[in-house]
Amino acid sequence: MMAHRTFQLSGRSWGKAMAAEAARDGLGRVRRQISIESLLEWAFADECASIDFEDAGTLAPGYGAIGNAYLMAQRGALGCRIDGGGRSLPDPDADLVAAAVAMLPEGCGGRRMAVQIAELARARAMPDAFVGVQPRCEPKDWHVNPYGRRAKTMSLGIEIDSSGRKARRHDVQVCPVVYRPDGSQVASARRNYLQWWSALSELRITFEIHTNLSRWSVDECMPPMTPWKKTLAE
Known part of the structure; x- marks a missing residue:
């Protein structure tokens, strides 16, 4: 289940609105501020990054098993680059985002949550938490x-x-x-939403600590943690 959002797009889709401010860090990189949710949408929806769990026997169906490093190593062994069809490779930052998602700890949902995050980001959506739904x-x-x-x-x-x-x-x-929906369905959906939110918080902190993205600086913006509570208050 997922809750969709609508966007007005012009040119190439960039997910949600991104801050126009750019700051130069200590290494001389000019990086643009972006929220973790927008970063995921950019990586998986715009750059078409793929999750690689590194062990081919447990790869999630529909997700690529190779990244830029593997492709460059294969081309080096071949000694040339083959012209032809296909698509351009994802931005290196997008590969770093996909790698961080694939390494989510079990406490944040592990591989199951990694796949869900990628699917939701591609759809520019968030998990359905039955906000405002009356049984x-x-x-x-x-x-x-x-x-x-x-x-x-x-x-x-x-x-x-x-x-x-x-x-x-x-x-x-x-x-x-x-x-319908009964109490158990609502509770299960909201537990899943909270785990998704925790996984995004884990990723945000990871990029905030390592600052290894060359184009982006992840800010503190997060989706609402319990959006259903605002509806109940109203």
Whole structure:
């Protein structure tokens, strides 16, 4: 489940709006401020970076297993570069972002969360936390025929009505109902959102400490930690 956001794009898509300010660091690099969420969207959606878990037997389906370093080593062994189709390689910073995502610790969700982060970043989305969703009471099951659908009922048994001159038998029918989404679904989705948020916080701190990106400087901006609480307050 994911909650999508809409953007107005011009030219090449750059994810969410990025700060225009650029600062020169101690190594002389001019780096632009960016949030961790925008950085992930740039790496996976714009640069099409791939996650490499380094052991081919456990690679997630749909994710590339090679990066720039591997390709350069292979070209060096071959002694030439082959012209032809394909696409340009991701920016080196994008490969660093993908590598950091692949190395997420188990406490932040490990490989499962790494794959989810990449998928959400490519879709420019965040996990669905059922923000503002009110549980609805619905029939547990439906009976569908060419004339439409109606709620399925079940019998509780026969009841004898002796209020009149003659006793009558009534088949007592009830309609089982459920609440969707139920409490367990909402709780599970919000636990997943909190773990996603924690993983982004871990990545933000990682890039803040190592400052190994040549083009970007990750700022302190983070998605809301518990967006559903604001809705409840309103």
